[in-house]
Amino acid sequence: MAVSVLTTFATPFYIKSSDAAYRTIVRVLPQAILDSIDRRAQAEAKESSPSSKLWMGYIKRWAVKVGLIVLAAIASVEVLNAIAGPLLARFAPDFVAGYAIAGISILITSAFVSNLFHSVRSGRRNEFSVLWIKSRRNHLPLLALALFSTLVSIAAIVYIVHASNIGHTVWPYLFAVLASVLLARSKSVHSSFLRIETRFIRNLNENIIAERRESLSDEEHVHWVEKHLYVTRVETSRMLQAKPRPLSPESMLKIVGQSTLPGESQHSAGFLFGMAHGLDLIAIERDGRRIAGDTLARLSKPDLLRRIGDAEDPLCVREGDVLTFVGTEDEVDSYLQHLLKDNVIDEDKALGESLEDYLASSPSSPDITCFSFVIEAKSAFVGRTIANIDFKSAYGSLVVAIEHNLLLRMKPSRNTRLAAGDRIWLIGESGLAGNLINAADAEVIDRGTPEGVVAQTDGPLGQGDR
Structure with a gap:
């Protein structure tokens, strides 16, 4: 208490006399010491620039x-x-x-x-x-x-x-x-390198991510995925001009599966819609506004490809539409490299940003949210696979990450089985997030063997719908 009283009364005096004290110190200290202090201050300022x-x-x-x-x-x-x-x-x-x-x-x-x-x-x-x-x-x-x-x-x-x-x-x-x-x-060589690098880094970083996770606060941990998922927005006019319209559903599926029909060009629909690179389409903007948000959120990849390739469907992609994809940084890299290779976009348009920045800045993003929750021991989701729960069609949400035993995996496989204590991250319509969390909290009295849990292999679309 005595120290507190003394400092309270002495502080105004210290502040008032600080300039005079500074001038006195500068006058008394040798020039060599002053020069040394100046050099150190400049070096620190330079290092922090x-x-x-x-x-x-x-x-x-x-x-x-x-x-x-x-x-x-x-x-x-x-x-x-x-x-x-x-x-x-x-x-x-x-x-x-x-x-x-x-x-x-x-x-x-x-x-x-x-x-x-x-x-x-x-x-x-x-x-x-x-x-x-x-x-x-x-x-x-x-x-x-x-x-x-x-x-x-x-x-x-x-x-x-x-x-x-x-x-x-x-x-x-x-x-x-x-x-x-x-x-x-060669852009083909570089694109192939990016694909290999993506797989290598994904495996290498798992343990590093787990170590960093332990040093994060709870709030930083929850928002970590938003910082490390990336979004790219691509305008479709030059893409659609690269191949005559309309594209048949069979053609779309085959190209996305990285095979082509006779006479078809490899560079069009598969890399156009990003599916072959592991990206997920989360929004279509037409004339400055998002269209069919709830419908798009619930479509599986095969259904999505059929509809965006059907000229009679309202979801059919038209010239001038802006497609928004989400994926890891390397998946976005690989996709943009293919678009650049095919001269579908210009270099100054090959842009990506973190999901966090996109949600904060995009005028149409308020309808989309990234949310997470921990699966409790009595949750209805325990013991079931991502494919069995079918987050896309049932809840209009896309699984983008899962943490199990402090090991965080981005873009998990649809065959991943959920366990009590896992944290799961999803992207979906803001209005649907509450329904999913309520369903996850539903208690199962007699769990037994979850119905419908079967081993499902990934089809030609890679990891499938999570």
């Missing part, structure tokens, strides 16, 4: 990508030489085996080179472009990093040719470098 953070992030990702190129080149050629080399030597001359090993290794390495040099990433301008535009002082270090990246990539290809024992003249080296450049510039 947005430009500095952008540079740090860019350098980290650049170093990882360059390291992966070196690792891919060494690992691929050495593993192939050790395993495939002896096998090929039995059936083909040494030079044929060498060229085969070099070709496969160059293809693998070029995918990583493509990831390093690709100009558009995550549906937004990459960090290189941002830093280049931000300041002229960034030009020289950025060019130096780009030059070093190029030299490392060339060195990796040269190493592959040398290790494959085909570099007896200069021509194999030149052809290998040229082939690597062409492959690295």
